[in-house]
Amino acid sequence: MPRTPAIQPTPAIQPxxxxxxxxxxxxxxxxNAGPVAAAKAFGGAIAAYAKTLEPxxxxxxxxxxxxxxxxxxxxxxxxxxxxxxxxxxxMNYHDYFVNALSSNDTVIDLGCGVGALAASIASRTGxxxxxxxxxxxxxxxxxxxxxxxxxxxxxxxxxxxxxxTRAPGIFSAIILSNVLEHLTDRVALLKxxxxxxxxxTFLIRVPALDRDWRVPWKQELGVEWRLDETHETExxxxxxxxxxxxxxxxxxxxIANWGEYWLRATPV
Numbered sequence: 001m002p003r004t005p006a007i008q009p010t011p012a013i014q015p016x017x018x019x020x021x022x023x024x025x026x027x028x029x030x031x032n033a034g035p036v037a038a039a040k041a042f043g044g045a046i047a048a049y050a051k052t053l054e055p056x057x058x059x060x061x062x063x064x065x066x067x068x069x070x071x072x073x074x075x076x077x078x079x080x081x082x083x084x085x086x087x088x089x090x091m092n093y094h095d096y097f098v099n100a101l102s103s104n105d106t107v108i109d110l111g112c113g114v115g116a117l118a119a120s121i122a123s124r125t126g127x128x129x130x131x132x133x134x135x136x137x138x139x140x141x142x143x144x145x146x147x148x149x150x151x152x153x154x155x156x157x158x159x160x161x162x163x164x165t166r167a168p169g170i171f172s173a174i175i176l177s178n179v180l181e182h183l184t185d186r187v188a189l190l191k192x193x194x195x196x197x198x199x200x201t202f203l204i205r206v207p208a209l210d211r212d213w214r215v216p217w218k219q220e221l222g223v224e225w226r227l228d229e230t231h232e233t234e235x236x237x238x239x240x241x242x243x244x245x246x247x248x249x250x251x252x253x254x255i256a257n258w259g260e261y262w263l264r265a266t267p268v
Contacts (some may be wrong), residue, residue, distance in 0.1 A: 056221075063223045066214065070227070083141070084116055091258045093119040093177075097203050099265055101125045102171060108132065108171040108197060110162040111179035115142025115155075121175070122155040124147075130167055131157045163189055170198045177205045181231045190247035194267060202249060202265040207234045211259030235261060 030038055046065070050058045076084050094117055101107060103126035109118040112131030116139070123130040135141055139157045146155045158167050163183065167223065174193055180186050193199070207227050209215060215234075218225035226234060233239070237254075244251055254257050254263040 015122045045241075059217075060221045062223055063214065063218045067218070067224045071229075083252055088257075093205060093258070093260075094124075094260065096205075096262050097121055097175060097177070098124045098203070100203055103127055105173050106169070106171045107173045107175060108167055109175040109177070110193070111176070111182070112138075112142060112157070114138050115145050115157065115179055117175065118142065118155060118157075119129050119145050119149055119151060122151045123149055126154070127173075128154045129156075129157070130169075130171070132160050132162050132165065132167055133157070133160070134161050155235050163192075166196050172199060173201045173203060175203050177203075178207070180204065181206050181233055181235065182228075184232050186233075187243050187246045190244070190249060194248065200266065204242065204265060205260055205262050206240065207231070208256055208259050208261050209234045209236045209239075237261065 008256075011179055030041055032231060033041070046062075050062060053061060074085065077087075080086075096115060098121055101121060105125070105127040107118075107121055107127050107129045109115075109121070109131040112118050112133050113135075115131050118123060118129045119142075120132040121127055131139075131142060133142070136159060139159055142157050146152055146157075158165070160167070162179075163185075174197060190202070193202075215225050237256075240261055241251055241254075248268050249265040252264040254261060254267055
């Protein structure tokens with residue numbers, strides 16, 4: 001299948017690699033102050049600096065800082081939650097997928113990551129589930145989880161690129177949980193997966209572009225606005241429905257929740 005080059009962000013919104021951040025020496029008293037006092041001290045310094053800037057520059061500075069802090073939030077949340085992002089628990093999004101499936105389903109979770117959702121589906125529905133991911137590290141964690149949960153008989157994993165590697169068999173349901181936004185050629189891939197796996201249902205979760213007022217404001221300022229620098233897109237409702245229609249799919253039960261769109265899509 002022909003592939004178009006990945007979309008690259010414009011120079012104005014290039015993310016700042018952590019290794020390129022300015023080195024900072026932190027006073028030992030502040031290091032020992034604890035998170036509450038340290039947050040107040042850093043917040044005061046940020047506010048004092050921001051007030052020295054003219055309004056447009058102040059807005060850009062604070063929005064760039066907002067993006068960087070969001071990425072740091074994710075890293076720290078995973079580290080503080082035993083390696084699994086707490087959004088799995090806080091957002092309860094596993095329930096949406098689990099409630100749409102039954103023990104009669106055969107499921108493939110494309111881009112399954114560390115397998116948390118696949119394990120929930122297998123354990124709570126009794127469905128046979130296959131997960132595929134490009135990362136050996138992710139799959140090592142996924143297989144360890146499956147073994148601990150006693151799911152080896154109905155949960156398996158395949159190492160592969162979901163855009164080029166076809167899993168054996170056909171599946172009644174395809175899971176795409178925070179996956180589509182990372183890909184180019186999304187319409188072509190949806191068509192390809194339909195051809196490969198002959199599903200009756202796609203269960204999809206993607207980030208919503210209209211999740212917060214800061215998203216369009218950052219775009220106006222030329223500031224990185226994406227939730228993840230590897231995202232090729234983040235979805236408006238109209239864009240999502242249009243891509244599905246172009247792929248021969250129709251959205252069912254589309255809801256906006258937690259700044260995301262969750263939906264079931266079926267072939268026309």
